[in-house]
Amino acid sequence: MKLFAPIRRFFLPALFVLAALPAAHANLVIRYGEINNPAIFGVEMPGELSFYGRADMVYALSLQQYQTGPYLVTELVVDIGGVTSQFRVYATEPFDPESLKDKLPEQTPAAVTNQTGVPPAVQKLRQRGNETIAPTEGGLVIKDYPTSTHAKTIEYRLGSSKDVRDLYEAMMDLYIRNGREAVVSRRESVNDSEEVKQVISRLGGTLFVFE
Numbered sequence: 001m002k003l004f005a006p007i008r009r010f011f012l013p014a015l016f017v018l019a020a021l022p023a024a025h026a027n028l029v030i031r032y033g034e035i036n037n038p039a040i041f042g043v044e045m046p047g048e049l050s051f052y053g054r055a056d057m058v059y060a061l062s063l064q065q066y067q068t069g070p071y072l073v074t075e076l077v078v079d080i081g082g083v084t085s086q087f088r089v090y091a092t093e094p095f096d097p098e099s100l101k102d103k104l105p106e107q108t109p110a111a112v113t114n115q116t117g118v119p120p121a122v123q124k125l126r127q128r129g130n131e132t133i134a135p136t137e138g139g140l141v142i143k144d145y146p147t148s149t150h151a152k153t154i155e156y157r158l159g160s161s162k163d164v165r166d167l168y169e170a171m172m173d174l175y176i177r178n179g180r181e182a183v184v185s186r187r188e189s190v191n192d193s194e195e196v197k198q199v200i201s202r203l204g205g206t207l208f209v210f211e
Contacts, residue, residue, distance in 0.1 A: 025159060026210040028166045030182040030200075038205035043089075043167070045156050046210050055204035057081045061175055063168045065161070067095050074161035076168045084152045089167060091158045158210070167208060174203040182206065 026046055035042060035052075042052040060079035065072065072095040078087035158164055173180045179201040187194040200206065 026163055028163070028170060029209045029211055030170055030180055031207045031209060032182040032184050032200050032205055034207050035205050038202075041203050041205070042207045043156075044207065044209040045089075046159070049156060051087055051154060051156065053078075053080055053087065055202070055206075057083075058175065058203065061168065061172055063165065069095075071095055072161075074164045076164050076171075078171070086153050088153050088155045089158060089164055090155070091161045091164045093161055163210065170208060171203065174201065174206060177201045 039054055039056060040052055041055045041058075042050060044050045057080045058078055059081045060077075062077045062079075063075070064077070065074045067073070071092045073090055073092050075088065075090040080087065158167075170180055172178075179199045181197050182200045183195045184198050184200070185196040187196060
């Protein structure tokens with residue numbers, strides 16, 4: 001067992017670094033009427049990846065953000081009734097320890113709120129994250145079994161936290177029926193093409209496309 005331990009310690013961080021590489025920000029477009037079945041909604045991800053599911057089976061939408069190692073993870077989770085799987089979309093970006101300052105109590109000692117107050121271990125995590133990050137396309141999820149289980153999760157990775165938030169806000173507006181502007185058709189002419197938009201208020205029949 002000891003012969004393989006050094007290899008494993010090197011291999012696992014390398015896998016996580018690959019999963020954390022960011023991509024350029026994508027533009028989210030909401031389309032309605034392109035799915036023939038109005039009970040279904042869909043999400044088209046970068047890299048020709050997609051998810052389609054029953055809109056009436058969505059019973060929870062959540063957005064969270066957490067720090068793991070040198071990275072900050074922004075995650076959207078859609079729980080779907082009747083199945084054991086979750087639809088999960090996330091983005092990983094370098095964790096900035098300076099962002100903790102705004103969350104500290106007013107009585108926090110000055111040594112904690114200035115540069116010297118950031119623990120050296122956290123500084124190293126941030127440096128490691130910045131050094132290993134390089135531009136890449138979104139959509140690649142690295143799964144390492146059985147060290148970290150991803151069972152019962154349908155996972156997609158986007159290029160930035162803004163992409164994840166844009167998708168969450170669009171889905172939530174339709175889930176709670178606040179309404180969102182969507183492309184419903186296209187006017188074609190000899191020399192031009194124009195998108196026709198209107199406000200919709202239902203998740204079913206809606207297609208979310210990252211372009």
